[in-house]
Amino acid sequence: xxxxxxxxxxFAISIILAGCVVGPDYKDASxxxxxxxxxxEHFYRDENLWKDATxxxxxxxxxxxxVFNDExxxxxLKLCKDNSPTxxxxxYKIEKAREAVRIDAADLYPHANGNASYSKAERSHNLKSSxxxxxxxxxxxxTWDLDFFGRVQRIVEADIADAEAQLYAYNNxxxxxxxxxxxxxxxxxxxxxxxxxxxxxxxxRKKQTELVRRRVKLDFANELDLQRALQQEYEAVAQxxxxxRQIAISKNRMAILIGLSPSSLILNDQPLTEKLPKLPEAVxxxxxxxxxxxxxxxxxxxxxxxRIGAAQAAFFPTVSISxxxxxxxxxxxxxxxxxxxxxxxxxxxxxxxxxxxxxxxQKRVALAAxxxxxxxxxxxxxxxxxxxxxxxxxxxxLKREYEKRRDVTIASLKVQELTQKQYDQGYVxxxxxxxxxxxxxxxxxxxxxxxxxxxRACVALISSLGGGWTLPKxxxxxxxKTFVPRALELYK
Numbered sequence: 260x261x262x263x264x265x266x267x268x269x270f271a272i273s274i275i276l277a278g279c280v281v282g283p284d285y286k287d288a289s290x291x292x293x294x295x296x297x298x299x300e301h302f303y304r305d306e307n308l309w310k311d312a313t314x315x316x317x318x319x320x321x322x323x324x325x326v327f328n329d330e331x332x333x334x335x336l337k338l339c340k341d342n343s344p345t346x347x348x349x350x351y352k353i354e355k356a357r358e359a360v361r362i363d364a365a366d367l368y369p370h371a372n373g374n375a376s377y378s379k380a381e382r383s384h385n386l387k388s389s390x391x392x393x394x395x396x397x398x399x400x401x402t403w404d405l406d407f408f409g410r411v412q413r414i415v416e417a418d419i420a421d422a423e424a425q426l427y428a429y430n431n432x433x434x435x436x437x438x439x440x441x442x443x444x445x446x447x448x449x450x451x452x453x454x455x456x457x458x459x460x461x462x463x464r465k466k467q468t469e470l471v472r473r474r475v476k477l478d479f480a481n482e483l484d485l486q487r488a489l490q491q492e493y494e495a496v497a498q499x500x501x502x503x504r505q506i507a508i509s510k511n512r513m514a515i516l517i518g519l520s521p522s523s524l525i526l527n528d529q530p531l532t533e534k535l536p537k538l539p540e541a542v543x544x545x546x547x548x549x550x551x552x553x554x555x556x557x558x559x560x561x562x563x564x565x566r567i568g569a570a571q572a573a574f575f576p577t578v579s580i581s582x583x584x585x586x587x588x589x590x591x592x593x594x595x596x597x598x599x600x601x602x603x604x605x606x607x608x609x610x611x612x613x614x615x616x617x618x619x620x621q622k623r624v625a626l627a628a629x630x631x632x633x634x635x636x637x638x639x640x641x642x643x644x645x646x647x648x649x650x651x652x653x654x655x656x657l658k659r660e661y662e663k664r665r666d667v668t669i670a671s672l673k674v675q676e677l678t679q680k681q682y683d684q685g686y687v688x689x690x691x692x693x694x695x696x697x698x699x700x701x702x703x704x705x706x707x708x709x710x711x712x713x714x715r716a717c718v719a720l721i722s723s724l725g726g727g728w729t730l731p732k733x734x735x736x737x738x739x740k741t742f743v744p745r746a747l748e749l750y751k
Contacts, residue, residue: 280409281571283564323726324441326536327717331527332444335517336437342518343436349429356422363418366411369403374585395594398585405579410572413565420562427555434551436516438722442715443513445531449711450506452530453704457499460700464492471689484689491693495700531710536717538654550643550725556636563629570625573618577609643723650720657716661709668706671699 324336340346374396381391406412471488474480514524584602588594611618678695681687 280412281568281575283567323721324437326538326721327441327714328534328536331529332441335440335444335513338519339437339440339517340433343516344518346429346433346436349425349432353422353425353429356418356425360415360418360422363411364415366404367406367415369401371399371401373399393589394587395589395591396585396587397594398583398587400581400583402581403579404577407578408572408575410569410577413568413572417562417565417569420558420565424555424558424562427551427558431551431555434722434725438718440513440516441718443509443516445711445714445718447506447509447513447526448529448531449707449714450502450509451528452707452710454499454502454506454528455530456700456703456707457495457502461492461495461499464488464495464696468492479685480689487689487693491696494697531707531714533710535713538717538720550723553636553639553643553725556632556639560629560632560636563625563632567622567625567629570618570622573621574611576611579607579609581605581607646723647720650716650723653716654713654720657709657713661706661713664702664706664709668699668702671695671702675699 322333322336324332375398376394376396378394379391380394404411468485468488471480471485475482475485510524510526511521514521517524582602582604584600586594586596586599587601588596588599593599675692675695675698678687678691682689682692
């Protein structure tokens with residue numbers, strides 16, 4: 260009984276000592292940076308909307324593409340999520356990281372193994388005594404590395420943080436791929452709108468060429484006017500061919516992004532509409548926290564911090580206990596017998612005395628890696644702030660530019676109309692007509708491209724925020740004046 264009690268006491272002491280973990284406890288990197296790096300001054304359009312930043316990538320983002328109210332886009336993005344091999348590959352990286360946690364966590368527990376063997380040997384006949392003997396063995400062994408100073412615990416902590424970082428990297432990749440699909444989708448629709456414009460233009464150019472040809476026959480125009488009319492017609496046809504090539508390339512890129520062969524992707528050719536999604540005019544830090552790359556960088560800081568503890572534990576002794584029991588006999592019928600029983604216990608302690616600076620260097624490497632990860636986190640946060648600011652600026656100034664370009668287009672179409680009337684009345688030559696037509700077509704195409712830029716800027720803003728947002732309900736409009744963040748709450 261006393262022997263059993265002593266074993267229990269030793270086991271309890273081992274458990275208590277195993278709870279001793281060396282190394283620094285992790286302090287959330289975002290807490291350190293919330294005041295110095297994620298502050299109001301970094302978003303000059305935002306006023307009184309700020310709070311301490313905590314990475315919130317786990318918060319549900321919802322289907323951010325619903326703000327575009329486009330069923331085709333919705334189907335493409337869901338297909339990208341379900342069918343992309345690039346995304347599937349990233350998922351299996353998460354699986355590998357998760358299993359790596361289990362591999363290292365197994366070192367926290369005793370390991371048991373069983374063994375069985377049989378051998379038969381005969382001594383040399385040249386010896387005075389020669390005989391044949393057999394040996395039967397059946398046994399079990401136990402090994403336990405006691406994690407007195409938390410080395411394994413810190414390694415597991417780092418593995419868990421790495422696995423979480425892989426999860427956030429997966430979410431970041433998915434957001435990136437879906438954003439690229441959305442950009443290609445709106446680019447294709449922009450090209451299609453330009454194609455529609457050019458088809459109408461070519462039809463008009465052909466009619467004008469025939470008109471000029473008849474005027475030449477009646478001596479109301481000369482050969483130069485006819486060649487200029489043909490030049491305008493052929494130029495529009497050439498531009499149409501360029502657009503068709505660009506559409507084909509964009510469709511191929513989109514097919515690859517969603518994991519399809521280019522020939523299997525079929526899209527309905529729909530031009531861009533004038534209706535843009537409703538976007539927030541100010542962005543609080545709560546939305547920025549949802550970026551998966553920010554959360555990934557923060558988890559890497561946590562992993563690097565845990566590895567400091569693992570490196571520091573290398574300075575302390577390592578204790579392990581091995582035990583084995585077995586049954587040994589020279590005949591199998593005697594194997595299961597009390598006289599065949601044998602056991603052994605072998606505690607071991609490893610004390611690092613002289614390592615020629617290796618352990619010190621390992622800790623310094625861990626400290627440097629932690630500082631590196633922390634600076635990478637700061638850089639990621641600043642980059643995120645810059646991307647949001649760029650997207651807001653892009654949307655703001657594109658709106659102004661589009662309105663001015665629309666005025667220019669209206670004016671150029673009016674110039675084209677008046678110039679055509681002057682030509683019909685014989686006041687100007689066809690050069691003035693062709694130049695007015697060229698400028699009108701160029702301005703109309705620029706206006707369509709700006710509309711495409713506006714849609715792509717909306718996608719860029721959503722991507723920079725890490726997802727979508729919800730807009731205020733009708734009954735919340737009065738509340739919005741006093742509690743603005745309510746108008747920008749996350750998708751639920």
